[in-house]
Amino acid sequence: xxPRVTFPNKFLPYLLVAPQLAITLVFFYWPASQAIxxxxxxxxxxxxxxxxxxxxxxxxxxxxxNYLNSIQVTVIFSVATAVxxxxxxxxxxxxxxxVIRGKGFYRTLMIWPYAVAPAIAGMLWLFMFNPSMGTFAYxxxxxxxxxxxxxxxxxxxxxxxxxxxxxxxxYNFLFFVAGLQAIPKTLVEAAAIDGAGETKRxxxxxFPLLAPTTFFLxxxxxxxxxxxTFGIIHAVTGGGPGKATETLVYKVYNDGFVNLILGESAAQxxxxxxxxxxxxxxxxxxxxxxxxxx
Amino acid sequence: xxxxxxxGVRKVYGGSVxxxxxxxxxxxxxAMCVLVGPSGCGKSxxxxxxxxxESITHGTIDIDGRVVNExxxxxxxxxxxxxxxxLYPHMKVYDNMxxxxxxxxxxxxEIDARVKRAxxxxxxxALLDRRPRELSGGQRQRVAMGRAIVxxxxxxxxxxxxxxxxxxxxxxxxxxxxxxxxxxxVTSVYVTHDQxxxxxxxxxxxxxxxxxxxxxxxPLDIYEKPASxxxxxxxxxxxxxxxxxxxxxTGAPLTVADLSDLGVSVPPGTTTLGIRPEDIEQGxxxxxxxxxxxxxxxxxxxxxESFLHGKAGTxxxxxxxxxxxxxxxxxxxxxxxxRAKLHFFDANGKRVEG
Numbered sequence: 001x002x003p004r005v006t007f008p009n010k011f012l013p014y015l016l017v018a019p020q021l022a023i024t025l026v027f028f029y030w031p032a033s034q035a036i037x038x039x040x041x042x043x044x045x046x047x048x049x050x051x052x053x054x055x056x057x058x059x060x061x062x063x064x065x066n067y068l069n070s071i072q073v074t075v076i077f078s079v080a081t082a083v084x085x086x087x088x089x090x091x092x093x094x095x096x097x098x099v100i101r102g103k104g105f106y107r108t109l110m111i112w113p114y115a116v117a118p119a120i121a122g123m124l125w126l127f128m129f130n131p132s133m134g135t136f137a138y139x140x141x142x143x144x145x146x147x148x149x150x151x152x153x154x155x156x157x158x159x160x161x162x163x164x165x166x167x168x169x170x171y172n173f174l175f176f177v178a179g180l181q182a183i184p185k186t187l188v189e190a191a192a193i194d195g196a197g198e199t200k201r202x203x204x205x206x207f208p209l210l211a212p213t214t215f216f217l218x219x220x221x222x223x224x225x226x227x228x229t230f231g232i233i234h235a236v237t238g239g240g241p242g243k244a245t246e247t248l249v250y251k252v253y254n255d256g257f258v259n260l261i262l263g264e265s266a267a268q269x270x271x272x273x274x275x276x277x278x279x280x281x282x283x284x285x286x287x288x289x290x291x292x293x294x
Numbered sequence: 295x296x297x298x299x300x301x302g303v304r305k306v307y308g309g310s311v312x313x314x315x316x317x318x319x320x321x322x323x324x325a326m327c328v329l330v331g332p333s334g335c336g337k338s339x340x341x342x343x344x345x346x347x348e349s350i351t352h353g354t355i356d357i358d359g360r361v362v363n364e365x366x367x368x369x370x371x372x373x374x375x376x377x378x379x380x381l382y383p384h385m386k387v388y389d390n391m392x393x394x395x396x397x398x399x400x401x402x403x404e405i406d407a408r409v410k411r412a413x414x415x416x417x418x419x420a421l422l423d424r425r426p427r428e429l430s431g432g433q434r435q436r437v438a439m440g441r442a443i444v445x446x447x448x449x450x451x452x453x454x455x456x457x458x459x460x461x462x463x464x465x466x467x468x469x470x471x472x473x474x475x476x477x478x479x480v481t482s483v484y485v486t487h488d489q490x491x492x493x494x495x496x497x498x499x500x501x502x503x504x505x506x507x508x509x510x511x512x513p514l515d516i517y518e519k520p521a522s523x524x525x526x527x528x529x530x531x532x533x534x535x536x537x538x539x540x541x542x543x544t545g546a547p548l549t550v551a552d553l554s555d556l557g558v559s560v561p562p563g564t565t566t567l568g569i570r571p572e573d574i575e576q577g578x579x580x581x582x583x584x585x586x587x588x589x590x591x592x593x594x595x596x597x598x599e600s601f602l603h604g605k606a607g608t609x610x611x612x613x614x615x616x617x618x619x620x621x622x623x624x625x626x627x628x629x630x631x632x633r634a635k636l637h638f639f640d641a642n643g644k645r646v647e648g
Contacts, residue, residue: 187382189345195394
């Protein structure tokens with residue numbers, strides 16, 4: 001152990017972390033504790049009174065078939081979005097790494113979609129694939145595909161997944177490009193001399209060495225798919241058709257702010273919080289073990 | 295096991311920058327050829343072209359009688375040791391060495407036998423389960439060597455393999471590389487900027503400068519008869535004293551005044567006179583040669599020898615004396631060098647016999 005630098009001032013360290021702590025307290029711990037408190041209450045229909053009901057809200061939520069459907073939707077949506085966003089971004093980054101002329105220009109263009117707000121991204125895709133006026137919807141129909149995400153659940157799901165992944169690709173791309181640049185060129189050359197073809201080099205050298213980046217992005221993308229895609233779903237499908245794209249976070253919003261079932265909505269957000277914490281813990285506990293940090 | 299022939303090899307980057315300007319080298323079977331030169335002389339580029347990591351703009355490279363210009367690095371049957379070792383950080387030492395064999399679809403027991411044998415040769419047997427980051431610099435260097443020898447290639451390529459090691463380890467590894475290359479009898483090309491490494495390792499020494507070969511030959515032949523002022527100043531430490539006309543600047547013809555300072559006659563056309571520091575002796579000399587007075591300005595004792603820096607007339611000189619020097623700065627010593635030990639160069643820096 002190298003000797004640690006110590007400062008005699010006992011007060012200064014707390015002062016330095018205070019702003020960060022304050023933000024976390026006000027924007028996370030306070031609302032989270034409010035949600036937990038709210039999840040044990042039930043409001044009367046006019047919102048004039050509330051009664052303590054213990055864990056009854058959780059019991060109702062977990063036995064609601066709509067909620068179980070929402071869990072299934074979320075799993076499909078999140079896994080598909082994260083996998084698609086990461087796979088496409090990695091592919092593009094590996095390809096961009098081979099570009100020699102106009103590298104900077106190419107990369108800049110690749111990063112632009114990240115600057116688009118989720119709701120706008122959703123609207124873009126909605127317009128492009130709108131069955132009555134969308135350009136791509138028209139092309140799909142001329143290709144003989146019956147395209148109607150407004151009525152067809154799986155198609156609606158596909159549309160939100162692609163829209164959500166599209167927006168995240170830029171972000172992932174940026175990290176993968178940086179990750180690729182950190183891999184010494186001589187390693188790839190050594191592998192080439194060692195008789196590994198391009199595909200083999202990717203899977204045996206580049207992919208394992210990108211693992212720290214991939215792992216980081218897995219955590220980020222899962223969280224993104226769980227929470228930040230609300231805007232896209234809201235703009236594109238509104239959770240429909242028939243709850244086919246109603247993810248957990250969308251259902252929290254729908255039950256709480258549209259249907260005003262505050263207690264159950266709060267119970268749902270508490271469950272959601274537990275799920276995400278558990279997921280992140282699992283990722284760090286098990287997946288990270290397989291990650292090799294240079 | 296193989297010869298390497300380079301014929302008119304040139305490398306042009308982006309249509310204008312010429313890194314290698316026409317190189318012809320012929321490397322004999324089982325020989326250790328060392329390419330030496332200052333940074334930017336094109337030696338690494340040349341090595342990478344032999345490896346197949348850089349394309350060849352003009353000329354041909356021939357390994358074991360086969361032109362390999364269009365052959366990929368994997369099919370050239372070469373192994374390369376990189377300056378930064380280029381070990382796969384996520385693989386154990388064993389897998390680092392086995393990787394190239396697995397890619398070639400070799401059987402498991404054969405791979406195992408070869409890796410174990412190489413590990414034994416390089417004293418790596420105890421480290422096979424470690425990862426590169428758990429090894430010292432010298433051990434990493436050995437693993438990089440191991441990765442090259444398990445493949446049993448036709449040619450070894452070394453790209454400044456010792457420059458990341460400390461001085462003591464470098465000397466030790468230098469001897470090991472030499473012994474290994476001797477015992478395996480594999481034709482090798484070794485790139486370095488260190489003239490000591492170049493001198494000690496080479497069977498065939500190639501001195502490069504500015505993308506061109508300055509001189510090819512046995513190390514001691516080059517040392518004794520440098521073909522140009524560049525080679526004379528690059529090979530040998532401290533470098534050869536180069537005395538020119540016009541108050542010590544090389545390039546201008548040596549005048550009567552310069553030569554009367556030095557007490558020597560030179561062949562016609564000579565503009566630069568070269569003397570190795572160890573060829574200068576103290577005292578009076580009756581024979582033909584350089585005879586002058588050295589005014590000592592500084593003394594550098596190195597232990598086994600000392601170097602006197604000083605001036606003879608207008609010329610700066612370094613003189614090596616064995617053991618300790620009794621001379622103090624300010625002393626004036628009579629010095630001489632026999633004519634046979636002098637080197638003469640013309641206005642283009644080329645050697646003139648005489």
